[in-house]
Amino acid sequence: MTITLVLVLVGLLALAGLLVLARVRAGSTTNMESLTEQLCSVDVDAFRNLVDPGEEQYLRANLPESEFRKIQRERILAAIEYVSCAARNGSILMRVGDAARHSPDPSMAEAGEKLINTAIRLRLYSLRAMATLYLGLILPGVRISPAGIAESYEQMTRLVVLLGCFQHAPQGVAAAL
C-alpha cells in the first residue's frame, strides 16, 4: 500500500510539474534585452583566488586550525556563489547563442554555435565544481580545485564580446579579426 501511495504521489507531482513547466514556457520571454538583464557579474580573478590550492595551503600553514576552517568555509561558500552565478549566466547566454545561430549572418551564426558549446561546457564544469565545493564544505580537509570553470567562463565572455561586435559593426570587426 505504501508503494502505491508513493507511486500515486510521484504521478501527481510529475503532472503538477508538467503543468507548471507549460505555464512557465507560455509566459517565458524570447526578448534578448530582458534576458540579458538577468546576467550577473562574475569576477573570474577573485574566483581563481578562492579555489587556488596554493592560497589554501598558505592559509592552512599560517592560521590556527579552527580559524582556518572558518575562513575556508567562507571561501567555499563564496566560490559556490560564483559558480552558481557563472552557471546561471551560462544558461542565459545559451539562449542568446541559440538566437544568434539562427542569424542570416554566417559569422554571427558561427559565433552563436560556439557560444552554445562553451555554455554547455561551462554548465558541465559547474555541475562538477558544485559537487567538489559542497564536498569541501562537508569535509574541510578535502582539496578543492574545480577545474575548467574560470577558463570556460573567460572563453564564453570572449564569445559574447565577439557576438556583440558582429552585431554592432559586423564588417569592421570581422575584418579586424
Place this chain on the structure above:
Amino acid sequence: MLLLDYLRPSLWIASHLLQATLLVLLVRRGFFRQFPIFVIYTASEVLQFVVIFIMLHSPVPVSDAQYFYTYAFFSAASASLRFGIIYEVFTHLFRDYPALSRLGRTLFRATAILLLVLAVFLARLAPAQGVGRLMVMVDVLNRSVSILQCGLLAFLFLFSGYFALSWRSYTFGIALGLGVYASLELTTSAIRSQIEPVGRNLLDGIMMATYLGCVLIWMSYLLAPERETQSPSKGLPTHDLETWNQELQRLLQK
C-alpha cells in the same frame, strides 16, 4: 454511476474522433517526415478505435477472448510506440546540440536501465491484487510501463532544463501531451493494481478524459505556428562593459 456510464463512451468516441482529425492534419502538413513515430502512433490509436468499435457493435458475436487479445495487442503496440515517441523527442531535442548528444544518450540509457530495474523490483515487491491472473499481469505491466515512460520524460525535462536547451514548440507539445498522459497513467495504474474491479470504471473515465486532454494539447501545439527565436539585434548586455572591453582588447592583440 449512471453519469459515468454515459460519459465513458462519449469521452472515448470524442477523443478518437479528435485524434482522427489530428491524423489528417498531421499527414496534410507533412509531419510524417519530422515525427514519423508520432504519426504512426496517432494512426494506430485511430485504427484501434475503429477495430474495437466494430467489435463492440458487430452483429456477429465476438467472444471475450477475441476482444481481450485484440485489446491487448493494440495496448502493447501503443505502449511500444509511446517509447518510440519518447526516443523521437530525445533525438529532436539533441539534434541541435551535438556537444551534448553523447552525454545525453549515455544518461538516457542509464536512466532507462535504472527505471527498468525499479519497475521490476516494484512488480515483485508490490504485486497487483485483483480477480484473474491475466488481469493482474496486465495491471502490473501497465504500472511498469508507466514508471518507465514517466521517468524517461522526467529525465528529458530535467536534463534539458539544467542545460537550458531550447525546445521547438512541436517537440515540446508532443512531450507535454505524452507526459501528462504518462503521469496520470502512473497514478491510475498504481491505484488500479490495488482495487477491486468496482472502482475501475471511475479510473477508466479519468484516463479517457486525460486522453482527450492530451489530444487537445497535441492539436494546439502542432497547429500553432512554431515560435520564432528572436535574433539578438540590440539585446546584448550593456553592463559588465569594462570586462568586455578588456576581452576585446585581448582579442585584437592576438
